[in-house]
Amino acid sequence: MKYSLFRFIDVFEAFAIYLICFASNLIFIYVQTLNLEEVSYILESFIKSIIDYQVTINFFLTFIIIVFHYQFLNRKKTEISCRILVGDTMVHIIIRYILHSLAILVFSFLLSLSLNFYLELKVTSNLYLVVIFIIYILISAGQVKRE
Amino acid sequence: MRILRFFITRIFLKRWILVLGMIILLFLANYLSFTTARSVISTFQGYQEIETLNQEGTFISNLDPNSEADFGNIKIDDTQKVYEYLNNNYTYALQANGFVTSLDNKHKMDVIFNYINEESYKINQFRLSQGKHLNFNYKFNKEKMPVLVGAGLAKTYPVGSNIEITDPVTQQLVNLKVQGVLKKNSHRSNFYAPNSKTYFNFSIFLPVNEGFIQSAGRDLHVGGLMDIALLDSTKEKAMNVKEHLQENLGLDFNFFNQQENFNYFEDYYVDSLKIICTITLILLIIIVCLAVWNNLVCIRLMIKDFTINLLVGLSYSKLRAIFYSYFGILFSIIIAILIVITAINRYGFWLSKDSTFATYGIFGLISMDWMALLIVLFIDFIIGFTIVELTIRKIKSIPISVGVLQ
Numbered sequence: 001m002k003y004s005l006f007r008f009i010d011v012f013e014a015f016a017i018y019l020i021c022f023a024s025n026l027i028f029i030y031v032q033t034l035n036l037e038e039v040s041y042i043l044e045s046f047i048k049s050i051i052d053y054q055v056t057i058n059f060f061l062t063f064i065i066i067v068f069h070y071q072f073l074n075r076k077k078t079e080i081s082c083r084i085l086v087g088d089t090m091v092h093i094i095i096r097y098i099l100h101s102l103a104i105l106v107f108s109f110l111l112s113l114s115l116n117f118y119l120e121l122k123v124t125s126n127l128y129l130v131v132i133f134i135i136y137i138l139i140s141a142g143q144v145k146r147e
Numbered sequence: 148m149r150i151l152r153f154f155i156t157r158i159f160l161k162r163w164i165l166v167l168g169m170i171i172l173l174f175l176a177n178y179l180s181f182t183t184a185r186s187v188i189s190t191f192q193g194y195q196e197i198e199t200l201n202q203e204g205t206f207i208s209n210l211d212p213n214s215e216a217d218f219g220n221i222k223i224d225d226t227q228k229v230y231e232y233l234n235n236n237y238t239y240a241l242q243a244n245g246f247v248t249s250l251d252n253k254h255k256m257d258v259i260f261n262y263i264n265e266e267s268y269k270i271n272q273f274r275l276s277q278g279k280h281l282n283f284n285y286k287f288n289k290e291k292m293p294v295l296v297g298a299g300l301a302k303t304y305p306v307g308s309n310i311e312i313t314d315p316v317t318q319q320l321v322n323l324k325v326q327g328v329l330k331k332n333s334h335r336s337n338f339y340a341p342n343s344k345t346y347f348n349f350s351i352f353l354p355v356n357e358g359f360i361q362s363a364g365r366d367l368h369v370g371g372l373m374d375i376a377l378l379d380s381t382k383e384k385a386m387n388v389k390e391h392l393q394e395n396l397g398l399d400f401n402f403f404n405q406q407e408n409f410n411y412f413e414d415y416y417v418d419s420l421k422i423i424c425t426i427t428l429i430l431l432i433i434i435v436c437l438a439v440w441n442n443l444v445c446i447r448l449m450i451k452d453f454t455i456n457l458l459v460g461l462s463y464s465k466l467r468a469i470f471y472s473y474f475g476i477l478f479s480i481i482i483a484i485l486i487v488i489t490a491i492n493r494y495g496f497w498l499s500k501d502s503t504f505a506t507y508g509i510f511g512l513i514s515m516d517w518m519a520l521l522i523v524l525f526i527d528f529i530i531g532f533t534i535v536e537l538t539i540r541k542i543k544s545i546p547i548s549v550g551v552l553q
Contacts, residue, residue, distance in 0.1 A: 013440070020433065041340040042419040046186045050179070060171045064437060067168035071444040
């Protein structure tokens, strides 16, 4: 992460949000594999009223990543200007931004795999979220601008 | 007011993605608390209904879930024998719901026939909006049968009108006379799933007496036994019925008394509700943390605007008031969305002609929904207070000069 726009706190924030999204998706899938009706009907109907909106809830949570990229790039405008002043180029900054964002995404995805194995779920369960996040990263790359 | 409008249009909405993010998070928190609150209220209502039935000396039947029931072999003579035995030796409350018939009505809903005997009718204490309560001293096939209709049928079949229909359990042409109309949204909770309710807006209640039972078919006889409650009885007498049912019908019933039922339900409810509340609390904390993070991010980006306004005379208390108003507006929008979603869900039952769930209410919401919304409002106050106070603290901790320079 040399010359990165990301500080430790930014990496931590992005990492935590990715993990929350992955974990919520996995927990939704895991709860569906449990046979709750035998345990308690009250619990089952409560969980069902949330699971019915699983896709919407997951999609809403991914929006937080958009918020992260948006605020991150807005905060870094001055820093980008300064970097360009000292000889860096916009293209390099954008490429580094994409690569570093992808690195954080891949790292948190790999960590979420341990939850996959723990809950004995398919490894591919979270892949669709990874695709969504990659799209978000590519779109946000267009927003890397200086002050 | 002008300053609030200025802040919302020029500062907050300028970064609309953050506002949208906040609305999404608060909506998730509200939806979650709404679902939990409604679930708890509904379970509690069901529990109260069951308590009226669960009195000392009452034994409620329950088909043993571990036994194998062969309903095909049961003959009408056997079930008639069982009812003769019950009529001669016991007082019992009988209610058999859910016999679907097609009867013309304004809403084109299926109409459901429910059969109830006098004891069960006394226990249930249905409230009427018009007419008189049922009387059970009629002569079946000789007199018109007095019935109660649900609120949804009241316009098509007002008090005093007659209905001629083939009764689904006796398969005879019967003449019904509407004697009363049930209050809107009269319901009964499922005995083993107290959070699910059957609404009687499109039901007709037919009084069951001995004469009717003798003419009724096997379906009513067997259906009635499923939830039958022996009143003023003893464990010994209940065991006699159990043996009688086993001998004649080959069905294995359990008869639990008040204490046994009470223990079972107490464990069942308390455990389920505890788990539901814990899940909600954990998720709420996560969502509120995300919302706080989202708001702190807003501050990071907007601190320049805030500090400039503070420099030209805006006080912290006024800024706090602006934040409270801003969150008040956000929560109002979210609660409005919640009301619309719930109303659409409720209206969905009307569209799908689901007569057991079709309900009446203000804006399509029933009392349980409004109570849940009230709880959501209270939770919103707590969330709003937490976020605003943390935000003001954060703003105060940034020196004005640094804020402007940023």
